[in-house]
Amino acid sequence: MEATASLDRRARLRAATTAEIKQVALTLMAAGGPDAITLRAIAREMGMTPNAIYGYFATRDDLATALISDVSTDLADVLDATWARTTRKSPAERIRAWASAFRSWALTNPEGFRLVFGDPIPGYIAPEGGPAPDATRRICLGLTGLAAVAWPHAESDSDRATFQWSDFDPGLRDEVRAAFPELPPAALALAMRIRARLHGLVSLEVYGHLQGVTPAPDKLFDADLADLLNTLGLTGAVRP
Known part of the structure; x- marks a missing residue:
């Protein structure tokens, strides 16, 4: 004993x-x-x-891998939990909740955000498959979930794109097709475009580039999110 x-x-x-x-x-x-x-x-x-x-x-790389894995898993957990809580909500409400959770996490964990989405560690060699394959997969599928709920509304616009499944990484392509068999490749392109919009202002805010520009970055984010929802054909979105 x-x-x-x-x-x-x-x-x-x-x-x-x-x-x-x-x-x-x-x-x-x-x-x-x-x-x-x-x-x-x-x-x-x-x-x-x-x-x-x-x-x-x-080694330093072992520590970096552990850090990236921890941070990525924490973010994936937050986003998955937010998505699960909004199952009965409208597409616009679900996307807004996911986006707001992403921003809140980034502002609460700026070093983690920079580690995963910003500053590379010089000389770092990730293990085969990446430092956080499961969390990365979950975050990518979460973004595709945003595109999936928006797709019925955005399809007429995005359908004109000439994307093929061969335009995407084979591993990502296979994961998305298994999880969302009904979606065409243009929907995955839409998910990447949503990611670009969400990361834009959040990155500026995390890195301090909005300081001296606006005392209300939350209003700027909300306005950009409303514009994104309108672009997706979700014009009935209600501001929080």
Whole structure:
């Protein structure tokens, strides 16, 4: 019993230290950019020896992969939960809720947003399949879900595009076709265009480029979202 308790205590301490290492890495990135994420710098901040920190992450790339996986999974969880809560809502309401959840997450987790969608870590080599394949798949399918609910309204406009399934990555194409067999390739193109619209203002806000431009970035985001919904043929969208 005593040996088991000791192992449990050790496991809790290791988990706590691992979490602290990740948080320090994100803090260093916030202050100095992705170049600042080094195991030696983290060890120095935590009062650890470099050899000690290597017991948690053998390389900087191992730490980066863990960070990207954690951040991406957290975002995917937030977006999936939002989508599930809006099943009975109108297409416009569902898209607005998903978009607002994405923006709220990004503003709450600016370092995570920058890590996943912005600043690449110099020299980082991701594992085969990517650092967060499941979360990336879920986020991509979530975006396709936005296009799917909008498609009956946007189809007349988007149908003129000449997209083919061969225009997309085979892995992404297969995932989307399995999840949404009724959608044509132009709908996946629509999902990518929705992503571009949502990321635009959010990126400007996260990186501080709207400071000194407007004291009400939320109004700017809401206006752009309303315009997106109108573009998708969802003109009955009600502002929150």
